[in-house]
Amino acid sequence: MKAYRLLTGEDSPAFCHRVTDALARGWILHGSPAYAHDPATGTMRCAQAVVKEVPGAVYDPAMKLGAL
Numbered sequence: 001m002k003a004y005r006l007l008t009g010e011d012s013p014a015f016c017h018r019v020t021d022a023l024a025r026g027w028i029l030h031g032s033p034a035y036a037h038d039p040a041t042g043t044m045r046c047a048q049a050v051v052k053e054v055p056g057a058v059y060d061p062a063m064k065l066g067a068l
Helices: 013-024
Strands: 002-010 028-038 043-053
Touching: 002 013, 013 028, 013 043
Parallel strands: none
Antiparallel strands: 002 043, 028 043
């Protein structure tokens, strides 16, 4: 099974740490990051898609993707 996650957050060191943590746990960057202004909060927001091959896993909507 190939798992997909879209990591999002305010442009901050914390967001970079979330992406770095995902990479350290075997996730692979998928596509380019996105960067946009959030007028509701006045902040810049980031998004990065990541994917991971999970051998033997069967998709279940209740699975916690971040725990893979």
